[in-house]
Amino acid sequence: MDAAIRYNSEPPIRRPVAFAAAMLRDLKAARELAWRLFLRDLKAKYRASILGYIWVVLPPLVVTATFMLLQNAKLMNVGELPAPYALYVLSGTTFWQLFADAVQGPLKIVSQSKGMLVKINFPRESLIMAGAMDALFTFAIRFILLLATFAYFETSLPLHSGLVLLPLAVIGMLVAGLAIGVLVTPLGTLFQDFSQGLPLALSLWLIATPIAYPASNVSGLITRINSLNPMTPLIEVPRNLLLSLPNPSYATWGAIIAIATAASVAAWLLFRISLPHIIARIGS
Amino acid sequence: MSETLLTVKGLKKRYCRDLKRSLAYGVEDIARDCLGAKPRQDLRKGEFWANDNISFELKRGECLGLIGGNGAGKSTLLKQIAGLIKPDAGEIEIKGRVGALIELGAGFNPLLTGRENIHINAAVLGMGKREVDHKLDEILAFADIGEFIDSPVQSYSSGMKVRLGFAIAAHLEPDILLIDEVLAVGDAAFRAKCYAKLDQLRQKSAFILVSHDVNGIGNIATKGLVLQKGMQAHLGNLEQAIGIYKQTTKSQSPFxxxxxxxxxxxxxxxxxxxxxxxxxxxxxxxxxxxxxxxxxxxxxxxxxxxxxxxxxxxxxxxxxxxxxxxxxxxxxxxxxxxxxxxxxxxxxxxxxxxxxxxxxxxxxxxxxxxxxxxxxxxxxxx
The missing domain is CATH 2.70.50.60 (abc- transporter (atp binding component) like domain)
Known part of the structure; x- marks a missing residue:
């Protein structure tokens, strides 16, 4: 027989060793379930739609088309570019969408699973992991679209040693997004303001990040914002790697990923501590 | 066979009726927990005790009938034992695997077929892939919904969903099984089958059964716990428990x-x-x-x-x-x-x-x- 399970009112962090052990145990138990939940959502996601998986590639295409239109109508002047504009924007948005999905994913999947959360005790980490798997899967499909665009412009993807950093850039982007997404999930589940506000905040943030324009070609307020925006290196590094452009600073980029990793662990702690309280408040 | 599987000692849980205030208290509770501060023991404005000092023990082979009117605190008690919510005072000690039939089929995806949902629901409830494959035929036979098993769950009647949900949950083989009013749906023949299955499961587990149907409880429970406004009004003899519960329902006003x-x-x-x-x-x-x-x-x-x-x-x-x-x-x-x-x-x-x-x-x-x-x-x- 296993050791007895105890539930009481004591704050879990008063027993840090037991708490950390439980976290790791649940993380392990969550993997298989996460995979099943991911497959479930993937199978069901587009089953009742006509366009099906085409929906996966539409968001980056629409964003790219919007910026191309703005630029074409001379509403926006992005200056000299080292690559075709469509390719430049699509590289940035493909990575940006991974971030946006990772930010919005946890709150979305936790809200969708409310019925399950208040009725069944299961490793809840599986929900976050399933959301992360979905974001990565979507990114993979969009990345194939990006490669096809490279082929279209006959700028074959130049192979160079810097590309080994690309997987780290993808993981770093995902972790940064998840850190924010998991951090807002407890309050977001209680208060609807967050699910309303997140898409708004993200569309503002998209403009504040050098995706539709190179940071070097703008001036004034936006330059200051770019330099303070932690997303700037997270977008620039992978895009410049793909387009074989020089990268400004790997050090800042690495530091941001390290901070994001620490933040995501903190977010995980908060998520675990707050869940029983959230379930008590959202009721049946 | 008589080891104690579940011990509940001085359990307390408070709730708040007002939504806005309840959410604010939730944020306060989360903050206290994060800072490692002891939880408060008093009631804040608008709060009441949903469970007030509940204590009992349950041994293997026993079935506790949990009886009480609406809002007496039955579901709150079950949710704490299931580990879904945290007690505000007191302690629960559990030996073994807990299965909760609080709502059958929670987590079903309406667009997927019954067969696809069996695998997912079983995984959510804590069954490994091999265990599900091993028990799949038994589950299908018990649910007995014929060709509907390969149709999307959204085309099921509520009775069929319960059949499938119960079939999965009943094959979990938990040590402690919590059953909350789930058998009210479904036709009489299927309910009879469920009670027969529960009777068989009871040999190896301990049950807590919640139902408004006190006579249904009488068939299977070995002792009773009556809750009234969160407090423990009676623990022990089942006939006495049913009697006390009926006393309280009798006083309700006529039309x-x-x-x-x-x-x-x-x-x-x-x-x-x-x-x-x-x-x-x-x-x-x-x-x-x-x-x-x-x-x-x-x-x-x-x-x-x-x-x-x-x-x-x-x-x-x-x-x-x-x-x-x-x-x-x-x-x-x-x-x-x-x-x-x-x-x-x-x-x-x-x-x-x-x-x-x-x-x-x-x-x-x-x-x-x-x-x-x-x-x-x-x-x-x-």
Whole structure:
């Protein structure tokens, strides 16, 4: 027989060793379930739609088309570019969408699973992991679209040693997004303001990040914002790697990923501590 | 076989009725927990104890019948044992795997087929892939929903969803099984099958069974716990527990007709506890604003499953009533040949020339048919 399970009112962090052990145990138990939940959502996601998986590639295409239109109508002047504009924007948005999905994913999947959360005790980490798997899967499909665009412009993807950093850039982007997404999930589940506000905040943030324009070609307020925006290196590094452009600073980029990793662990702690309280408040 | 699987000691949990305030308190509780501060032991404004000092033990082979009216704290207690919510005071100690039938089929995806959902639901409940594959045939046979198993779950009737949900959950083989009102849906034959399965599971596990159907509990529970407004009113002997619960339900008020444009007044049913085959009477004291001739009256006795067990009906009994403007007294008497148990009453009044109901209400009052319920209600014929 296993050791007895105890539930009481004591704050879990008063027993840090037991708490950390439980976290790791649940993380392990969550993997298989996460995979099943991911497959479930993937199978069901587009089953009742006509366009099906085409929906996966539409968001980056629409964003790219919007910026191309703005630029074409001379509403926006992005200056000299080292690559075709469509390719430049699509590289940035493909990575940006991974971030946006990772930010919005946890709150979305936790809200969708409310019925399950208040009725069944299961490793809840599986929900976050399933959301992360979905974001990565979507990114993979969009990345194939990006490669096809490279082929279209006959700028074959130049192979160079810097590309080994690309997987780290993808993981770093995902972790940064998840850190924010998991951090807002407890309050977001209680208060609807967050699910309303997140898409708004993200569309503002998209403009504040050098995706539709190179940071070097703008001036004034936006330059200051770019330099303070932690997303700037997270977008620039992978895009410049793909387009074989020089990268400004790997050090800042690495530091941001390290901070994001620490933040995501903190977010995980908060998520675990707050869940029983959230379930008590959202009721049946 | 008599090891203690579950110990609950001085358990307390508080809730707040006001939503905004409840959410704010939730944020405060989360903050305290994050900072490692001891939880507060007092009630904040608008809060009440949903569970107040609950203590009991449960051994393997035992089944605790958890009895209480709506809002007595039954579900709150189960959710704490299931580890879904955190006690505010006291402690729960559990040995072994806990299975909770709090809602069958929670986590079903409506667009996926029943077969696809079996795998997911089982994984959510804690079964490994190999365990599910191993038990799949048994689960399919128990659910017995035929070709629907390969249709999307959104095309299922509520009864079919319960069949599938119960079939999965029953094959979990937990040490402690929590069952909350889930068997109210589903047809009588399937319910009988479920009770038979539970009886078989009980040899190896400990149960907590929540139901409004106290007679259904009587068939399977070995002891009773009565909750009243969050407090433990009785723990121990099951017959006594059922007796105490019935005492509390008896005091509920009869039908009151008010806020109605034409009718006002009340109805009384007596006696509220009668022997099988004895006469029951309904008295209606009605104040009417206008004359209504040949009014039809219908009174249904609903079993705990929601099915109509007996009905008195003006058309069937060829007896109509003329309501005069002013005070009216209508009296009906009829013998009730019903199985022992508790029945809700559904009353409706309709004017003869119209299909529109003049008045319709389902009572919170119940009529009990006395008698020994033991082992009479559920049989599995196979």
């Amino acid at each position: 009151k007709i008010k806020d109605h444009p034409i009718l006002s007044g009340e109805s009384r049913i007596s006696p509220l506890e009668i022997g099988r085959g004895n006469t029951c009477s309904l008295t209606l004291e009605l104040e009417s604003e206008q004359d209504i001739e040949t009014t039809r009256l219908r009174m249904k006795f609903l079993a705990s499953s929601g099915e109509t067990a007996a009905e008195w009906n003006s058309i069937l009994n060829d007896r109509y009533f003329d309501l005069k403007r002013g005070a009216n007294t209508l009296k009906l008497e009829f013998p009730l040949f019903l199985l022992p148990g508790q029945y809700d009453i559904d009353l409706s009044i309709t004017p003869e020339d119209s299909a529109k109901l003049l008045y319709h209400e389902r009572s919170t009052q119940t009529v009990s048919i006395l008698g020994n319920p033991a082992r009479t209600t559920y049989y599995q014929l196979s």
